[in-house]
Amino acid sequence: MADKHIDDLSGVETTGHEWDGIRELNNPLPRWWLWTFYGTILWALVYTVLYPAWPMLTDATSGVLGYSSRAELAADVGAAKAAQGVVLEKISSSSLEDILADPQLSQFATAGGAAAFRVNCTPCHGTGAAGGQGYPNLNDDEWLWGGDVNAIYQTISHGIRDTVDPETRISEMPAFGDMLQPEEIRQVATYVISLTSVPQDPSLAEAGKQVFIDNCASCHGENAEGNRDLGAPNLADAIWLKASTEAEIANQVRSPKHGVMPAWTGRLGDTAVKQLAVYIHSLGGGE
Incomplete structure (x- = not known):
């Protein structure tokens, strides 16, 4: 001590x-x-x-x-799937119009479609569905094939230019580089760009309009406002998918690019495709 x-x-x-x-x-x-x-x-x-x-x-x-926490989780997941199964079965047997008219089904389908979109569609259309160069914006009201829920469902279900699905949407713009002279391609590109902005040489627009009428109006319409039956885009709204500058438009006329969207029914099933259609329709651009 x-x-x-x-x-x-x-x-x-x-x-x-x-x-x-x-x-x-x-x-x-x-x-x-x-x-x-x-x-x-x-x-x-x-x-x-x-x-x-x-x-x-x-x-x-x-x-x-x-x-066992794993057994408890499996039981919870099973119960959730069983509860969802009733709603999914109702979605499967209902038309898209009936789904939209039912608040519970519409809410469930929108949530399920959002999840399916994030997993399958964001690589091309982006997380916000705003698209990008060569991939359409799904938030606006500009639709190549129509923006009502049935048209959206048809596009998702069978895709665009899917070589496997016989009901896929097909629109093939010919390569006019084999049909038109270089000067004619320059003229028609000038005319198309003049519909939404000022071209480099406005004097070519009048001749380009005639080239357009002779070669392009059958698909895009005389006023270049497009044709949904053919998937031909509106060229007079300043919304561009493949090209936006005069040079890019000329290249697209000369040797067009054609995108491909897969048919999703075989991959996801009809119920999931319905949910995707409802979700995309809900983004604001759906008609």
Whole structure:
């Protein structure tokens, strides 16, 4: 005891530790803290007996209660799927108009379609469905094949230029580089760009209009406003999919690019395609 240091101010024994002249008092821990600590140890021991706890080489101790979080999760997932199955069956047997008219079905289909869109459609159309170069924006009201829910369903279901699906949508713009002279292609590109902006040489627009009428109006219409039956885009609205500059338009006339959208019914099933159609229709551009 003679070697023990006693603090002069508090009269409490110190631990013998010292840092820069500061000594640590050897106060005992509060009883409530000690009993709480002992309680946690006891709780841990009881827990390891009742529940899975100790890892072994190929498994873990199962506990005397036989509890399994994986089994509980599987049961919860099964119950959720069973609950969803009733609604999914109703969606499967309902028309798109009936789904939209039923608030519960519409809400469920929209949520399911949003999930399916994120997994399958965002690589091309983007997370916000705003599209990009060569991929259409699904938020606006400009649709190549029509924007009502049935037209959207048809497009998703059978795709565009899908070589496997016999009901796929097909629109093939011919390569006019084999039909028109380079000057005629320049003229028609000038005319097309003049519909929404100022061309480099406006004097070519009049001749380009005649080239357009002779070669392009059968698909795009005399006023270049497109034709949904053929998937021909409106060229007079300043919304461009494959080209937007005069040079790009000329290249598209000369040697057009044709995108391909897969048919999704065979991959996702008809019910999921219905949900996708309802979701895309709900984005704001659906008619």
